[in-house]
Amino acid sequence: MVNVKTIILDVLKPHQPDGLVFATAVAEQTPGCRVSLSVLEVDEKTESISLRVEGDNISYEAIAAAITGMGATVHSIDEVEAVNVKASSEPG
Template sequence: MAESDSKEPKVWRIVLDVLKPHDPSLPEFAKQLGMMDGVDGVDVALLEIDKETETLKVTVDGDLNYSEIRSKIEDWGGVVHSVDEVIVGSEMKR
């Protein structure tokens, strides 16, 4: 098997359904995710808001580690309800 065949494919995009408290704010939440190692871009969309929480669709692009992203969201008091999309491969398709 060729050396390139033995490489683990990269996770390029993860789309998450996230429930988080109002703090941190959406801009701060997106900036903090964007500063993580391997993250090239973050898109956060507010789906629903109630008295204490916000439901978000979070799209993260880059060379990603899902466990680290989930852990960081949990550190901020959030919960990943579901992983709605994952793109994996040797190069990102747009």
């Protein structure tokens, strides 16, 4: 079974809700996760942010829905880390 452990997204968001509310709303989508938000560039009405989500079995759909629900858009999936958890002892 493959477990997605880390996703880093490049996101364009309006200034409101602010980064604190934004990161908190994303973190609510994944129990046990850690969300790190860094502002990359600030424009008049928007800001580009890098959003790193680390956890277990991260659901991209849930995160993306939270992002678009706040008026922001996912520009790109920049990094993904996925781990194949050896469940049984079958050979590769």
